[in-house]
Amino acid sequence: MRLVLASASPARLRTLRAAGLDPEVVVSGVDEEAVSAPTVPALVAALAQAKASAVLSGLDDPDVLVIGCDSMLELDGRALGKPRDAEEATARWRSMRGREGVLHTGHHVVLRRSGTETARTAVASTVVEFAAIDDEEIAAYVRSGEPLLVAGAFTIDGLGGPFVSGLRGDPHNVVGIGLPLLRTLLADLGVRWTDLWSR
Template sequence: MRLYLASTSPARRALLAQTGIEPVLVAPGVDEDAAVATHEATLGRKLSGPELVSLLAVAKASAVADAEVAGRPVDGFVFGGDSAFEVDGTLYGKPQDPAVARERWRQMLAVGGGTLWSGHCVLDRRADRAAAVDATASRTGGTGRPRTAPPVRPLPASTAGDGLIGDAAPGGSAMVADGDRVVAVDSAVLTFADDVSDDEIDAYVASGEPLEVAGAFTIDGRAAAYITRIDGAPSAVVGLSLPVLRSMLLRGFGATWHDLWSM
């Protein structure tokens, strides 16, 4: 069974590959700034962290789901993801500019940490999905122990079009289902070391690593030494929450994790 990754992120691909899954990478081509601006104008306010990452996850997955890949229709599951780091009520995406990254690190260290929001959207585009396990029935099983996975809820009518999730709490997760679509948000609360110097910040920014990643850091790279604690799934900080993705597939579509393994 194929998993199409609506992203060209090396980190997300590597994360899946190390679990035995070789995704098909497809660039979604979504204008993220425009999508966010449109929804904020409609709502008349700024999007929260969970809303922003769920909105963009849905937009990315939707952009790929009905496209042709290598001249053929998509046949499998399509995953779209997005991340944002929230510090003291402010959401941070990719800094891109060294000066911005440097100042962001000073702000993050002054506060001591923040919340990484990770948005997920899975769309079922299996050619034989009409004959697949009934999704409604599959959602009633596999509940597991309390708090091991977010409860699956029907998607509220008010957000049926965009799939926004607004009620995830820092360190928690939420999941909603709507036909052939499951949307989820996971989060992890990070604590930074309290003795990081300006020289260390300058050296890290000079490495170029923080410029193209949400929050200006990665835990699977040079910044790992500056992070003392993670409350939540470490994979969520890398780019997608593997436990939540597994639950989305299993409880939303009756698909097991090993169905996606590359044999």
């Protein structure tokens, strides 16, 4: 079966490969600004569904599995994706430091088997505790460019790792894809995780 990741995120691809899967990457091209929802979890779920559906519509394989994801940090009830620029990343870190936020990742999995499609959607949420870093550390981190590339303006698997003091929930989810949740969604579609191992 063809396995497709509907995401341009290198971190998601690395996470799946480390867990034994080797999906093909097809970027959806979805206009994320055009998607809205009443809550942050609902928004990431809608975006994940839009991405997976857009990619699936461009594939003619009778047997294919498409995984769509979208992540955002929720802080003070607001959805925070990738910062627009260094100024926004700096302001965001000044508001996050010493506090907690919740990283939500929407997952939408679509299975097409013999032309028949079934799908599942769910959201994984992980509480992130940010260290009380100082202005110089924030400036150095923003200068690295990494915060501009990722939802929430931080990573745990890169330069931002030392600035996250704790997690409550699935750490893979913070990287961009919740592996335990994804395994459950696949099982619900009749796909065994270990059958997707590439090695």
